[in-house]
Amino acid sequence: MKRRDFIRKAGLSALGLPFVVKDVSYQTVLKPLFSIDKAAEDKVLVIVRLNGGNDGLNTVIPLDSYDNLALQRPNIILPKSSILKLEDSTIGFHGTMSGMRNMYNDGKLSIIQNVGYENQNRSHFKSSDIWSRGLIGNNGASGWMGRLLDQDYPNFPDDYPNDEFKDPFAISVGSQVSPTCQGLNSNFSMSVIDPSKVSQLSTSVTNFENSTYGDKLKFISLIINQSNSYSLQIEAAINKGNTLSTLYDAENILAKK
Amino acid sequence: MIKFEVKKEERSTSNLSQYQGAWTRQEAAHLLRRTLFGPTLKQITAATNKGLSQTVSDLFKTYTVDPPLNYENLDSNVNVGQTWVGKPLPSSQLSKVVQSRYRSLRSWLVERTILHDSLSVVEKMSLFWQNHFSCDYPSSDPQGGYEYLMLLRNNCLGNFKQLVKDLTIHPLMLRFLDGRSSTKKHPNENYARELFELYTIGKGPQIANGDYTHYTEHDILEAAKILTGWRFKNYRANSLPLISSYFTESRHDNSDKTLSEKFGNKIIVGNNAQEYSDLIDVIFQQDQVARFICKKLYQWFVKAEVDSTIVEAMAQTMIANNYEIAPVLTELFLSNHLYDITNRGTTIKNPIELVASLYKSTNSSLSALNYSTEANYRILYSLYYYLRNSGMDYFQPPNVAGWTAYYLEPSFSELWINSSLLLNRFKISDTVTLYKGYNNSPKNDSWYKLDLLGFLNQIDQFSDASNAEKLIDQLEILFCCKPLEINQRKELKNTLTDGLPDFEWTAEFNDYMANPNDATYSDPVEKRIKLVLAQLFHMPEFQIQ
Structure with a gap:
């Protein structure tokens, strides 16, 4: 997919404008979200979703409200001197985020801050639901990426993979398919625990008991490992890649991925 | 939480004397998996409470089924929604109507196994005899086909x-x-x-x-x-x-x-x-x-051996x-x-058992949707097609000896799975969880997928569905023959709670229970259980009974 197509379609219908919410102020840090170089067309879009909770106000810190924050949360407020201030901005990063600060200053990082919805009910699941759908309200269960892919590939998954589209549209690293890639009819993502062992399930047993039951489990696990229609494509892709960074030792699982 | 331990295969010393060991939900679920298509939590709980003898006695109770209905506008002798059994074929378009009545018969067979929730071994035994007396019906006489199937059903526990x-x-x-x-x-x-x-x-x-x-x-x-x-x-x-x-x-x-x-x-x-x-x-x-x-x-x-x-x-x-x-x-x-x-977990589910454990074990009855006869039968017919593509033409075993998985040594039930059939199995579980559901007609907007909120409500009747561990316990009892490993349970729970502490699920579930008709609360809860089931249905354990 071409990047411009993506943005155009996103603007037109698939995504809508999910973050324009009445009475909820938000502040987009000034670097435009999509000001990526045109040469990036047809590259892979990587979405890293950090599961769980995070203290947003101590990660991306609104320095213009620092005094108020210090008043409200005196126990956990970060000393002003430890905060990394961003260029041309009233925002600061947590002191450990120097790498991201540099990326920001180089124009390689954008932030959407203060995202939320009206009269929020404090449900974590609701929030992550809205986030993955890119929609407020209860109209439909599809994710924003899934809706986008639906427009171009309405016959997925029946006619895929095929000669033109040998690769999966999305790979979700982890044990579950990505709600972001949920289309109207199907989910476009394929969950992969370890890209070098495509069909391995995180839920696989580690020891097969010595019994008929164990034999059957072993048999099915073997077939699962053989049967993924995308497995060869993914394995070929993963084998092309090299880890260029020297920051991580060879045994670091994340670095290997 | 059920403690996991690796049970070593022991030389079997068991015999046909009456079982005197502990009668827990595990044993009850084992019996019902073998004798019903897709037991429900309600049935497992009832069997656990009733005890072994009463449950076995109940399994031999028979019940009647309504005859198959006409659902296509082809049969000039029978209105849509009425049965064609006992009715002559029309003189015009005879062979088309024969095919139409056979489609109805196929849908009806699927309905009998997948949707009826009577505690009775009748359907399992009817299928046993269909396999034993395998017969070629599709180009035959629909009334004869119906009577043949009813003969097997009515006498399945007889002489x-x-x-x-x-x-x-x-x-x-x-x-x-x-x-x-x-x-x-x-x-x-x-x-x-x-x-x-x-x-x-x-x-x-x-x-x-x-x-x-x-x-x-x-x-x-x-x-x-x-x-x-x-x-x-x-x-x-x-x-x-x-x-x-x-x-x-x-x-x-x-x-x-x-x-x-x-x-x-x-x-x-x-x-x-x-x-x-x-x-x-x-x-x-x-x-x-x-x-x-x-x-x-x-x-x-x-088991086969x-x-x-x-x-x-x-x-x-x-x-x-x-x-x-x-x-x-x-x-x-x-x-x-x-x-x-x-002798637990010794067989790979056949396609009918697989579909039944998706729909029936989650308490997702088609009738609750209040679709028309036509919509119901079309959905059932699409399920029949699925069964056929999965190697179990539920009306036409491949040859006179029946389905190979029941006689071909040494693979037996492993014949239900190969690299392409496995994808087919995953496809149906994805269809009813992640996808839109089943529907055989493009013009028809009746979709059949799992009733996930209803399923959660049922779990909550028999346990505490707001407790993430207990919820996983129920899924384990319902869908797995033996306890899962710790890491497997952890992964499922991680999906349920979205990686958060258990109390997040508890709070969200309780909010939903307090506002059951408010999609703001029900949607997120439904989505979590959907992802958990989609994941569970891909596990090898789910393919076994």
């Missing part, structure tokens, strides 16, 4: 000998194995051969030319003569009366026939229309008949009860052998 007698002269069998064209002048051996080889005594090793241990080629020749003269009439009738069998004395060879030494050189005296019955009585005097059918029953309910001591004991029970089926099954269902830990 084996009588069932063989009834099927021997059933119009569909006379058509399938050429009895109708078997005459005194040209006796046809097809049915006679299968009567010995597949339906009653079974083919043993060939120990001499034409000698199959339990019967010989000579017996087939003599039996073919005995069975001559039976025909059927009013095939695909477009007025009453409908299809039926009859006997034509002039086509029958009424000479005396002598069977081989395998049957004590028994002479079957010429007895016209009763002769087939005399022959079957003689065959059933051989204890091998009981051994043959009990081995198949053992494989159906316990038979324990011959147990099969012999089952056969003795069958002989003592003059080939009544229910006493044999009662003894087996009560036996400590069935509950032996080595």
